[in-house]
Amino acid sequence: MFALLWKINKALKTGIHNLLKTSRGNVGQTVAEILQKINVLDVEFEGNLSTMLAPIWCTNQYWFRVKGKVKAMIVEYGSPTLFLTISCAEYDSADIQYLRKVNNAPQSYSISRLYTEDPVSVSRQFSYKFKDFFNIVILQRGVLGKVEHYYVKKEYQMHGASHYHIFLWIENAAVVGIDRPEVCSFIQDRISCHIPDRNTSPDLNFLVTKHQMHKCSKYCKQNIKVGKTYVSRCRFDFPRPVRNSICINDVENSLKSCNKIYYLKRNEKEVRVNDYNPLLLKLWHANIDLQYIAKRSLSLTEYVTGCH
Template structure:
């Protein structure tokens, strides 16, 4: 089929209504629909996306094309922010030709490479983004010393994903932060990864207040680990008993 129509400008306001008629059958209530709200309560771009994806009506988050459409817009906005910040802080590259810029890339111009890092830093997943994150973690190491524990939390992939994520969140907030079963928490840093099947995977650095230091307080470290970390292998009949009695 040959569709001979004028391409839709992807910068126009009501692009979501035009591209996803099954999600907006009345042609209304898209991102730029006029809404009655106070100035201080106006939704930002990120808040609008979050409200759609977390809405009780699941059709938005179940439409992969819709999710990827807004992911592309989010990346474009982040890239524009990086370009704006670069032009605002550096005027050295204004007016240069493409050939001159390529030459700077080929000779590994340090100043130019630093400018590119600034431009790409807002885009999650790029090397420049993780360079900034690594700097934040290094700053925490310098301020608080080596972390006490490295904690990994994973959802039960073959059980209910919604319940597993709810329990994981409450486990960290209630058991680790509030009850302090590992000790009084001084600081923490969380990195979230999504595995190939989509299950979230959490890596967490924990700084416990007044915790012994590995390599210095060996007896205290052994006692600290003994009190807080255990390993238990269920009996071979565990699954049968659990299924029959519970």
């Protein structure tokens, strides 16, 4: 806690220093004159003051700056190819068994209790694991293709568990509207919603059924007006439609209706499977979500660079 307060205090000092350097119109003014501007709600002066909060993580000013950087990347490099979310299996991950020894926890403690007793250590361990996983598997080995550019954001849920949102720009990726057949192949080579056979692929079957099955809750349910009535729908588009083959939708209409640009081949048992990459899932052993996003990058930028 003290370390966090120290970082915030340091960031605030940096913001004040930058404000004094850049806001020349306020140099030489007395405290009384500055207070007068605050009292009369001087919009320009208030805007200048708010910039000192930009270095402080999770303030509106901070995310405004980050959002600008991501949008600049999209303008410079084009739309990201893939949107990847990686979560932590905080309640049943064998990776945190070490906390029994570190915290002298009784053997009777379950993994979930180890997590709830020391969420800070779990978050730190998850960060180290993610860093190695991302650098080695995604960047160096190029499981999803050669990554030209990327943006990573770490988020925390209400109970303290962390997860990562990632934009990936893949070299020579197929583009919707230009390389339609190649887009289908590109997606199918990297993204799946298949539940493997329990006998032929027991490990992957276990991981998919344990980590990739979406269950709707208050978090994802939202009321959407259809005609004169409101209908409750999942904002993650579950359950997803059954398809005999991959389907690429019209991009413009999909963006207007907030529907997915594509739908994978999917049977009735797979309508609640969160799309994943088989190799990433086998290596990570926790929930992942992988999407080909094409032109949806701007709308996703608002989601990724917001403070949830």
